[in-house]
Amino acid sequence: MTIRTIGVIGAGQMGSGIAQVLAVAGYDVTLTDVAANALETALSRISASLAKMAARGKLSETDRQAAERRIETSLALSDIGRCDLVIEAATEKESVKQKIFDDLVPHLKPGSILTSNTSSISITRLAGRTPHPERFMGLHFMNPVPVMQLVELIRGIATDEETFVAVQEVVERLGKTPVVASDFPAFIVNRILMPMINEAIFVLHEGVGSVIDIDNSMKLGANQPMGPLELADFIGLDTCLSIMQVLNEGFCDPKYRPCPLLVKYVEAGWLGRKTGRGFYDYRSDPPVPTR
Ligand SMILES: NC(=O)c1ccc[n+]([C@@H]2O[C@H](COP(=O)([O-])OP(=O)(O)OC[C@H]3O[C@@H](n4cnc5c(N)ncnc54)[C@H](O)[C@@H]3O)[C@@H](O)[C@H]2O)c1
Numbered sequence: 001m002t003i004r005t006i007g008v009i010g011a012g013q014m015g016s017g018i019a020q021v022l023a024v025a026g027y028d029v030t031l032t033d034v035a036a037n038a039l040e041t042a043l044s045r046i047s048a049s050l051a052k053m054a055a056r057g058k059l060s061e062t063d064r065q066a067a068e069r070r071i072e073t074s075l076a077l078s079d080i081g082r083c084d085l086v087i088e089a090a091t092e093k094e095s096v097k098q099k100i101f102d103d104l105v106p107h108l109k110p111g112s113i114l115t116s117n118t119s120s121i122s123i124t125r126l127a128g129r130t131p132h133p134e135r136f137m138g139l140h141f142m143n144p145v146p147v148m149q150l151v152e153l154i155r156g157i158a159t160d161e162e163t164f165v166a167v168q169e170v171v172e173r174l175g176k177t178p179v180v181a182s183d184f185p186a187f188i189v190n191r192i193l194m195p196m197i198n199e200a201i202f203v204l205h206e207g208v209g210s211v212i213d214i215d216n217s218m219k220l221g222a223n224q225p226m227g228p229l230e231l232a233d234f235i236g237l238d239t240c241l242s243i244m245q246v247l248n249e250g251f252c253d254p255k256y257r258p259c260p261l262l263v264k265y266v267e268a269g270w271l272g273r274k275t276g277r278g279f280y281d282y283r284s285d286p287p288v289p290t291r
Contacts, residue, residue, distance in 0.1 A: 001111070001166040004028060007080030009100055010090030011035075011073070013236070013274065014117055016042035017145025018087055020049060023070040024059065025174050031073045032080055033090075039073040046071065049146060081107025085170065087139055089117040092242040097121065101130055113163050115139035119239060120186040120194075120246035123156040133158035139167055140187060141176075143235060152181045152188060185250030186243055194243045197235075198259050200228035204279070204291065205261040211279050211289035229279040232262075233272030241266045 004027065008019045011033035019031045019042065033039050050067055053059040059067070080086055081104065090096055097116060108114075114136045116126055127136035138154025151171045155164060171178045181187035186194060200214050209217065215227020224231075232240050244258035265271075265278060270290065272278030280287035 001084075001113070001162055003084040003113070003166060003170055005030070005083045005085075006170075007032065007083035007086045009033075009077065009080060009086065009088045009104075010117075011038040011042035012089070012091075014141060014143060014145060015087075015089035016045050017143070018089055018117065018141055019071050020046045020067070021145055021174050021176075022170075023067040024050070024053075024063070027070065027170075029071045030079055030083060031071060032075065032077055033073075034075070036075060039075070043071070043073060053146075077103055078107040080104060081112075082109055083112060084109075085113045085115065085167070087115050087117055089141075092119055092121070092239045094121050094125075097126060098129055101126065105130055111135075113137075113166060115167060117141055119190050120243040120250075122185070122250075123154050123183045124158070127156040127158060134160040135163045137163055137167055138181075138183065138187070139171075140181075140189075142189070149177050150189070151176045151178050153178045154181050154183050154187055156183055185247050190243050191247070194240060194247065195256065197228045197232045197240055198244050198256075198262065201232070201259040201262045204229065205259055211291055233278035233280055233282075235272065236274055237262060237265050237271045237278050 006022050006027045007030045008015050009032050011031050015031060019029045022029050031042060047068060050059060050064045054061055054064040088097060088100055090100055114130060116138055117140055118138065123138040127133035130136055133156060136156055137159045140152035142148035142150050153168060168178055203209055203214055204211060211229050215230050218224045218227050241258055241262050244256060247256040248258065269275060270277045273282055276282050277290060279290060281290050
């Protein structure tokens with residue numbers, strides 16, 4: 001199975017990064033979103049990132065231009081139907097993802113492979129709503145996609161070997177390192193990372209430490225490059241909450257209960273960097289803690 005054309009659904013921070021690395025690796029990419037401004041923002045972000053790579057000598061000028069030309073955008077989900085491989089990278093909500101696959105299926109060409117970049121949702125359940133669950137799997141990139149080396153590959157219960165190998169080859173062509181995770185809530189990375197972030201929010205909620213002291217503790221005391229609250233803002237607090245909810249519901253273990261303060265921030269629409277405010281307020285430079 002040779003993959004040449006790839007459709008990316010959702011042009012947020014992950015979808016735009018995924019489109020960028022695919023185009024640099026030589027794939028023709030169609031990027032779609034429900035919001036026209038998300039597509040515009042994605043294109044300018046990709047353009048700026050490619051220009052930075054070219055300026056640093058990581059990409060020739062010819063390759064930069066070729067990569068930009070390989071990305072087309074569309075507001076019509078049906079345009080994704082012509083692609084050999086589909087990567088769904090829309091909002092982390094099962095109902096949103098299910099509707100996307102329901103709407104996309106009638107437009108798919110025969111033999112196409114479907115994947116989801118979900119951080120936590122059951123691949124088997126998403127695949128179960130499609131007519132060919134054997135050609136469906138999890139393809140989980142890390143943020144920011146152009147920088148991070150790891151990609152998690154997740155087989156649903158029905159995923160066949162041909163599909164797995166075809167997707168693994170794409171990851172290898174991107175120069176990234178795949179790891180294989182079983183289809184359990186939040187897979188490997190977020191099963192470990194999210195409870196730590198959630199615990200950091202509990203530490204803040206209970207007044208054990210301030211935003212700055214919690215982040216400094218983990219940066220200087222545990223050698224983490226970003227503090228957990230800074231990282232939560234970077235990931236998106238809505239995404240963090242969704243992942244905790246999937247862990248909580250999936251394992252029925254109270255250790256995964258989302259911190260009420262995380263819920264409160266999401267209710268306020270303070271979703272982190274992408275909305276300008278989360279545990280830090282990014283409207284001032286340097287960002288200031290919001291608690
Ligand atoms: N943020 C992270 O650090 C991270 C890391 C790995 C994986 N992920 C996963 O990637 C996915 C996207 O996360 P993100 O951080 O890019 O979110 P985001 O909020 O930046 O972007 C989501 C995009 O999906 C679009 N969208 C919503 N409904 C849609 C629909 N029906 N059709 C097409 N587009 C639609 C939104 O308009 C938005 O542009 C989620 O599943 C998330 O769990 C996120």
